[in-house]
Amino acid sequence: MLEKVKKILGLSSRKTGNKLIVSVEKLERRVALLENGRLEEYSVERESSRNIVGSVYKGRVKNIEMGLKAMFVDIGFEKNAFLHFWDAIPAALDSGIEEIDRPGKKQRKKITARDIPNIYPIGSEVIVQVTKGPIGTKGPRVTTNLSFAGRYLVLMPFSDRSGISRKIENPKERDRLRKILRELEIPEGIGVIIRTVGEGQRARYFVRDLRFLLDQWAKVEQLIKDEPTPARVFEEPDLVERTVRDFLTEEIDEVLCDDQQSATRMIDIVGQISRRSSNRIHFYDGATPIFETHGVQKQIDDAFHRQVWLKCGGYIVIDETEALVAVDVNTGRNKGGRDVEKTILQTNLEAADEIARQLRLRNVGGLIIGDFIDMKSRKDQQLVYALMKERLKRDKARTHVLPISQLGLMEMTRQRAQESLSDTIYENCPYCGGRGVVKTSMTTSVELHRTLNTVMRKYQDTVHEIRVILNPDVLKRLKEEDEELLVELERRYAGRLLFRGDPTFHHEKFTVTDASNGAELKA
Numbered sequence: 001m002l003e004k005v006k007k008i009l010g011l012s013s014r015k016t017g018n019k020l021i022v023s024v025e026k027l028e029r030r031v032a033l034l035e036n037g038r039l040e041e042y043s044v045e046r047e048s049s050r051n052i053v054g055s056v057y058k059g060r061v062k063n064i065e066m067g068l069k070a071m072f073v074d075i076g077f078e079k080n081a082f083l084h085f086w087d088a089i090p091a092a093l094d095s096g097i098e099e100i101d102r103p104g105k106k107q108r109k110k111i112t113a114r115d116i117p118n119i120y121p122i123g124s125e126v127i128v129q130v131t132k133g134p135i136g137t138k139g140p141r142v143t144t145n146l147s148f149a150g151r152y153l154v155l156m157p158f159s160d161r162s163g164i165s166r167k168i169e170n171p172k173e174r175d176r177l178r179k180i181l182r183e184l185e186i187p188e189g190i191g192v193i194i195r196t197v198g199e200g201q202r203a204r205y206f207v208r209d210l211r212f213l214l215d216q217w218a219k220v221e222q223l224i225k226d227e228p229t230p231a232r233v234f235e236e237p238d239l240v241e242r243t244v245r246d247f248l249t250e251e252i253d254e255v256l257c258d259d260q261q262s263a264t265r266m267i268d269i270v271g272q273i274s275r276r277s278s279n280r281i282h283f284y285d286g287a288t289p290i291f292e293t294h295g296v297q298k299q300i301d302d303a304f305h306r307q308v309w310l311k312c313g314g315y316i317v318i319d320e321t322e323a324l325v326a327v328d329v330n331t332g333r334n335k336g337g338r339d340v341e342k343t344i345l346q347t348n349l350e351a352a353d354e355i356a357r358q359l360r361l362r363n364v365g366g367l368i369i370g371d372f373i374d375m376k377s378r379k380d381q382q383l384v385y386a387l388m389k390e391r392l393k394r395d396k397a398r399t400h401v402l403p404i405s406q407l408g409l410m411e412m413t414r415q416r417a418q419e420s421l422s423d424t425i426y427e428n429c430p431y432c433g434g435r436g437v438v439k440t441s442m443t444t445s446v447e448l449h450r451t452l453n454t455v456m457r458k459y460q461d462t463v464h465e466i467r468v469i470l471n472p473d474v475l476k477r478l479k480e481e482d483e484e485l486l487v488e489l490e491r492r493y494a495g496r497l498l499f500r501g502d503p504t505f506h507h508e509k510f511t512v513t514d515a516s517n518g519a520e521l522k523a
Contacts, residue, residue, distance in 0.1 A: 018252050022243060022266075023290050024259035029239045032296045033252075039299040042361045044424060045239035054236030056129045056146060056220060057081075060229050061120050069113055072139075073126060076230035079139030083128060085113040087143035088120065125229050132416065148213055148234075151245055152198035152205055155213040156191035157220075167196040167393065184210055190217075197246075208272075244269050246396070255281040258290040303361050304422065310334075310354055314347035318358060320422060324367040327355055331373060345380045348372045352384050356391030365397065365416025374408045385410070431506065439508045441477040448474070448510055449485060454523040455512055456493040465496045465515035472501035474510070 017037065023030040026047075033041035045051060057075035064071050071088070072080040120126055128142035148155045164177050177194050180203045186192055198206065216234075223233040237245065240262050257263040263283040270278040284290050291297040302308070309315045313333035319326045329351040334343055355370055370388075375381050381404045388410065392399045401412035428434030439447075448470065455466065478486065478499065486497055498515055512521045 018254075019294070020243065020252055020255040021290055021294050021296055022240065022255065022257040022259075022262065024240065024257065024262045030291070031239055031243045032291065032294075032300075034294065034296070037295065039296060039303065039361065040357060042300060042303075042421070043239055043243075044421060046424070051133060051236065051239075052130050052140065053133050054130065054149075055232055056127065056234035057142070058224055058227055058229050058231045058233050059126055059128055059142075061122050061124050061126055064117050064120075064122060066117070071116070071120060071126075073128060073142060074230050075128065075140070075142070076232070077134065077139060079134060079137075081128060081130070081140045081142040082138070083126070083142050083144070085116045087131070087141075087145065088116055088126075089113075127224060127233070135416070147193075148216055149195070149245065150209040150213045152195055152201055153209045153213060154193040154195060155210070155217060156193070157217050158189075159191035160189050161191040162186065162193065163191075164194045165196045165198075168194070168199045170199075173199055180206055186210070187214070190214075240266060241269065253280065256284045256290060256294075257281070258284045260285075303358065304425075308354060308358065310347065310350040312343075312346050312350050314350065316351050316354060316358075318362075320362075320364060320420065324369055325364050327351075327358075327368065327370045329370065329372045341375070341377065341380070344373045344375055345377075345383065348375065348380075348384045349387055352388040353391055356388060356395070359392075359399075359414055360395055360397075362421050363397075364420045364422075365414045368412045368414060370410040370412070372404060372408050372410060375404075388412075441474045441507075444471075444474045444508055444510070445477050445482055448478075449482070449489075451510075451512060451523045452486075452489055452497070455521045456489060456495050458523070459514075459521055460493045460495060463495070463514050463516075463521065465498060466521065467498045467500065467513050467515040467518075468510060469500050469502050469505065469513075470510035471505045471507050472503055473507060475499055475501040 017035075019034045021032045021034060023032075028047070029045045031041075031043045032039055059073040059075040059081065062072050062074045062080050069085040071083045071085075073083050075081045126144060127146065128144055129146045130140045131143050132141035134140050145159060146157050148157070162181055164174055164181065168174060168177065177198065181192065181194060183203070184192065184206060192210065194206070220234045223231070227233060236242070240257075244266050255266065257266065260283050263281060267278045267281050270281060284293075286293055289297070291300075306319065307315050307317050309332070313331075315330055315332045317328040317330070319328075329348060331343065331347050334347050351370075351372065358364075359368065372384060375384070385401070385403045388401055392401060392412075395414070397415040399412060399414045401410065404410050429436075432438050448468070452466070452468070459466075489495075490497055496515075512523075513519060514521060
């Protein structure tokens with residue numbers, strides 16, 4: 001089915017010319033992943049708003065809410081962290097791994113939600129890891145199920161489960177990795193997961209990675225003993241180091257970084273694992289900014305428009321609201337030929353591919369609704385659904401997608417670990433207040449007439465001259481189209497109206513005052 005989709009879209013399953021572009025500036029670090037020149041991943045980290053997801057804290061339970069089945073933990077932030085009871089029960093987590101039994105593994109005692117207040121009473125210390133950063137007025141969300149990601153392994157110090165990522169599907173490879181996993185010298189009470197990037201790697205790489213992670217955990221344990229509560233005992237690596245850990249695979253042909261110190265640091269980190277891989281990292285010292293040289297900046301600018309065009313001539317419209325993200329698919333210029341159904345299918349397939357890409361680029365989360373163009377054929381709907389599922393597999397955030405409904409809607413959810421990129425880069429317009437629109441000159445004129453009618457009737461015996469200050473655009477409207485109405489007001493109440501345009505005034509704002517003393521006249 002997917003081969004048919006790739007044929008329709010002209011896609012190649014082979015990835016060539018893949019590059020990581022790293023830009024390091026004083027205030028901001030950016031990483032872009034290009035596949036055949038196309039922007040597929042984009043991450044931004046700013047010095048003032050460092051991502052805390054993955055960091056570990058020594059906190060104290062401040063409050064327990066049985067109704068919410070949650071605890072609130074002081075980890076040193078303005079808002080206490082939210083710890084759901086189920087995030088405090090290791091056995092209740094779905095880790096997305098196939099569990100591997102190890103010799104001598106002890107049976108874990110089952111813990112229920114009712115046990116949590118006894119295990120973590122108010123005032124008790126608790127070690128937690130941030131799974132979701134502060135968003136808006138909400139504090140961070142945390143878990144007691146700690147995990148530390150290495151290059152090929154994930155170490156879980158408070159769990160005795162070990163397994164292999166389910167994204168590794170080849171049965172022979174899974175058997176080989178099971179054997180490697182059983183032979184690793186993993187301390188009692190600690191679990192290990194083989195990451196997807198571990199597929200095809202030699203056993204010695206896992207041994208080296210495990211040693212590194214155990215040393216890292218030993219340092220964290222020491223800080224837990226020594227530091228007063230609350231305290232941060234482990235900080236998730238910065239964007240540059242995470243890039244090396246998560247992105248630098250055999251499919252990446254080249255890494256370019258415009259900062260000498262950062263490039264050297266990446267080479268040192270990778271060199272500990274593979275000298276051959278470190279040869280792919282290069283320092284870029286060109287005069288033109290690195291993102292412009294490789295066409296990244298233009299793609300970023302294009303990708304963050306509300307309307308995103310597709311190759312076929314169709315387009316998608318993306319609207320982020322507080323409750324959900326709505327994506328509307330349109331044929332646009334793609335009118336096609338006689339075969340309308342084929343045109344619709346092609347547009348919807350390209351839209352599915354672009355939606356999955358946009359979710360990663362914008363880092364949006366929560367509930368997402370895709371309004372696809374209606375397809376009569378159930379088979380065509382399945383093709384679009386299959387492509388969306390395939391494209392979402394590469395997303396590091398957890399996703400869940402449902403088939404297209406009878407209304408042509410595709411519902412999906414995406415893990416929201418931190419604020420979306422648009423929330424990081426943009427803020428609400430101070431002029432429109434985030435609405436995206438302002439009142440027309442006619443609407444403001446109507447409201448002004450209403451106010452003047454009330455004020456002149458109210459003060460007709462005491463105020464004879466009224467001064468009105470307003471935006472010049474609205475004043476132009478009054479002079480050109482509403483002058484007779486204003487003259488009628490003056491005749492009716494035997495008063496005089498004086499107008500002055502002020503370009504600093506908001507389009508919707510005006511003031512009405514007594515011209516003799518400047519006192520405000522309220523309707």
